[in-house]
Amino acid sequence: MSPPPPSSTSRCSCCKVSFGFPFSIERNSRRFFIIQNVSKPKLLCLPSVHYLNNPQRLADIPIFACTQEPHSIPGSFLVHDLETVHQLVKGMNTESESNETNMSTKFRFLDDTSRVVWNDKILQALKQIRERTLTQLAYDEACMMISPEQGKFLSFLVRAIGARRCLELGTFTGYSSVCIAAGMIEKADSVLYCLECNENYARMAEQGWTSANLEHKIHLVLGDAGTSLQRLLVDKRGWFDFIFIDADKERYREYYETALDLLRVGGVVCIDDTWWSGRVVNEEEYRDAETLGIRQVLELMQRDARVFACSIPIFDGMAVAYKLETKPTHHDANPFVLSQLLNHKLVDVEGNIAVGKTHLVQGFLSMWKEEEKENGRMPRVFEENPNSTFLAAFYKQPQVFGFSFQMYMLQLAQQVATSAKDYLLRGASSDDIVVALIDRSLWGNRVFAQCNFHLGNLQEEEYQIYRSVYEQVEFQPDYLIYLDASPWICLERAKMRGRPAEAALQLSYLEALDDCHFQQLISTVCQGKVNVVVVNAHTFCTPQQVTEKIVRNSKSPLEIRYEDQDHQGGNWFLCALDQDCYVQMAKGATDEEWLQLLRRWLPKNQPTMDRICLPWISHQHQVPNYVYQAYKRLVCFALSSHIAIEFHGKAT
Numbered sequence: 001m002s003p004p005p006p007s008s009t010s011r012c013s014c015c016k017v018s019f020g021f022p023f024s025i026e027r028n029s030r031r032f033f034i035i036q037n038v039s040k041p042k043l044l045c046l047p048s049v050h051y052l053n054n055p056q057r058l059a060d061i062p063i064f065a066c067t068q069e070p071h072s073i074p075g076s077f078l079v080h081d082l083e084t085v086h087q088l089v090k091g092m093n094t095e096s097e098s099n100e101t102n103m104s105t106k107f108r109f110l111d112d113t114s115r116v117v118w119n120d121k122i123l124q125a126l127k128q129i130r131e132r133t134l135t136q137l138a139y140d141e142a143c144m145m146i147s148p149e150q151g152k153f154l155s156f157l158v159r160a161i162g163a164r165r166c167l168e169l170g171t172f173t174g175y176s177s178v179c180i181a182a183g184m185i186e187k188a189d190s191v192l193y194c195l196e197c198n199e200n201y202a203r204m205a206e207q208g209w210t211s212a213n214l215e216h217k218i219h220l221v222l223g224d225a226g227t228s229l230q231r232l233l234v235d236k237r238g239w240f241d242f243i244f245i246d247a248d249k250e251r252y253r254e255y256y257e258t259a260l261d262l263l264r265v266g267g268v269v270c271i272d273d274t275w276w277s278g279r280v281v282n283e284e285e286y287r288d289a290e291t292l293g294i295r296q297v298l299e300l301m302q303r304d305a306r307v308f309a310c311s312i313p314i315f316d317g318m319a320v321a322y323k324l325e326t327k328p329t330h331h332d333a334n335p336f337v338l339s340q341l342l343n344h345k346l347v348d349v350e351g352n353i354a355v356g357k358t359h360l361v362q363g364f365l366s367m368w369k370e371e372e373k374e375n376g377r378m379p380r381v382f383e384e385n386p387n388s389t390f391l392a393a394f395y396k397q398p399q400v401f402g403f404s405f406q407m408y409m410l411q412l413a414q415q416v417a418t419s420a421k422d423y424l425l426r427g428a429s430s431d432d433i434v435v436a437l438i439d440r441s442l443w444g445n446r447v448f449a450q451c452n453f454h455l456g457n458l459q460e461e462e463y464q465i466y467r468s469v470y471e472q473v474e475f476q477p478d479y480l481i482y483l484d485a486s487p488w489i490c491l492e493r494a495k496m497r498g499r500p501a502e503a504a505l506q507l508s509y510l511e512a513l514d515d516c517h518f519q520q521l522i523s524t525v526c527q528g529k530v531n532v533v534v535v536n537a538h539t540f541c542t543p544q545q546v547t548e549k550i551v552r553n554s555k556s557p558l559e560i561r562y563e564d565q566d567h568q569g570g571n572w573f574l575c576a577l578d579q580d581c582y583v584q585m586a587k588g589a590t591d592e593e594w595l596q597l598l599r600r601w602l603p604k605n606q607p608t609m610d611r612i613c614l615p616w617i618s619h620q621h622q623v624p625n626y627v628y629q630a631y632k633r634l635v636c637f638a639l640s641s642h643i644a645i646e647f648h649g650k651a652t
């Protein structure tokens with residue numbers, strides 16, 4: 001029998017059965033073809049890669065036909081020509097259905113070996129999931145499942161890298177999740193997080209997990225995958241061994257970027273449907289959001305120095321990438337930041353004296369050096385350079401020089417702001433990279449004035465004069481990068497850099513400054529007019545770390561809420577620590593240490609931490625100094641980690 005003419009559907013003249021053969025790769029990405037006119041429904045599985053290569057030669061397409069799971073079930077077999085398919089459909093070839101020798105020897109080999117990991121319970125559960133999905137859902141929906149050979153491949157990958165911490169985006173009715181969980185090594189803390197937004201699908205998946213006896217390893221996270229990923233980033237950065245991306249294609253690039261953040265070095269990310277029935281390579285005809293989404297992620301992976309990636313021609317295509325150990329380089333972090341986020345922007349870097357602002361802006365500059373070569377122009381740093389004799393005199397006799405020094409600094413800060421704005425204005429229509437970085441601006445100037453007022457270095461009338469002049473200047477940066485470190489650390493750094501003018505710097509002054517910075521930071525975040533990025537600077541932070549935070553903040557701004565009433569839940573902080581611990585935290589803890597502390601106080605079963613309640617404490621409250629210092633660091637840690645804060649007991 002000669003092959004039917006190319007069309008997306010054809011009807012067999014003798015048996016009147018409709019075949020959904022994908023003659024035209026552009027039109028049909030379907031992978032399963034149910035032949036209906038037979039006693040039991042049959043499944044034909046056409047690996048799309050074959051018709052991608054040679055869509056017209058149907059006789060060359062291997063067609064797997066079976067009653068249950070293709071390739072995994074005894075009795076499935078390989079059909080090499082259409083004639084056999086026709087015979088099958090007409091019931092003329094029942095013999096071959098039970099003839100296992102017809103099965104591809106390669107697939108049999110895989111089946112047998114995978115049995116070690118996939119026990120009968122798993123196989124049975126997979127079969128049920130596939131059947132349930134095909135019978136209970138519309139055909140087009142059911143086609144979203146990965147194929148059995150992909151399932152095995154996922155299971156294999158997971159086992160090969162010894163994955164214990166896995167994540168899946170897009171769970172659907174549970175087929176791929178069972179394959180992944182089945183491949184995970186058996187440890188008490190092995191876990192697969194499944195992100196799915198459709199509750200109906202998730203319930204079906206849960207049935208499958210229970211039948212496969214895997215429910216104890218799987219944690220369902222219902223909701224939008226993008227939002228769930230942001231929550232996971234709070235405390236699961238670099239944590240996952242394996243991530244499978246199979247949710248909405250439009251957002252593949254975003255998912256891939258976040259997945260890389262969540263993945264440990266040596267971890268593997270796997271992306272499904274990357275061939276997309278050939279549409280990804282047909283740019284002229286296919287510009288829909290899904291195809292573009294897949295194309296974008298592939299383009300990114302091709303030039304991504306963070307991974308070793310490869311494309312697997314299995315089913316509708318998969319891309320697999322292994323996360324390499326990379327030193328943060330100029331190349332990693334900034335192309336996006338430069339072109340998409342910071343270009344033509346005013347970026348204000350703030351923080352206490354000696355917290356590491358200059359270190360950071362210099363880091364930014366060296367990161368941009370390559371661009372300078374290409375563009376002939378480069379981001380500029382603007383900073384105040386006060387007269388060092390005057391500065392030293394102020395540190396020695398703050399009450400004498402307080403007002404005059406503050407007004408002098410205000411005038412310098414205004415000049416700096418004007419130059420930075422001019423620079424941006426001049427470069428407004430330029431294609432060059434134009435970023436104005438300010439190493440402390442009017443924002444910080446105001447903090448200093450307020451602090452000197454509180455310390456009695458400025459009189460009431462003097463402070464009023466300062467404020468009336470200050471308020472005449474309009475200044476609003478696009479980004480405010482706030483570096484937080486304890487006053488102890490700032491003092492040590494000031495001593496280390498050994499500027500003569502700072503020789504008389506006192507811890508009490510740095511503490512008072514820290515307090516005023518903190519108050520102003522909270523109120524700036526609450527006002528929500530400026531994009532604030534908070535960074536834990538207890539160790540010098542790199543431009544790459546800051547860049548990551550900027551990217552993150554641009555997607556979801558920091559959040560602080562107030563509750564008028566005092567709330568029991570917020571008081572844990574005050575009774576949580578012993579004195580040693582407070583002192584240690586007050587001096588500056590790493591993000592990891594803060595996380596450990598917070599985890600001790602969270603309900604055991606809460607998988608992520610995205611909001612904390614805290615009592616509102618200010619320097620007026622009667623708490624020991626070390627408690628207050630630790631408290632400020634904790635708040636800054638939460639902001640730097642994108643944990644939303646609910647303050648209790650503070651009037652708004």
Ligand SMILES: C[S@@+](CC[C@H](N)C(=O)[O-])C[C@H]1O[C@@H](n2cnc3c(N)ncnc32)[C@H](O)[C@@H]1O
Pocket residue numbers: 144145146169170171172173174175176177195196197198201223224225226246247248
């Ligand atoms: C292609 S299917 C996944 C198939 C599944 N991996 C399997 O093999 O059975 C895509 C799934 O992603 C889910 N999904 C789509 N967009 C999502 C989003 N933004 N957040 C969470 N899930 C999403 C859909 O509801 C659907 O269940």
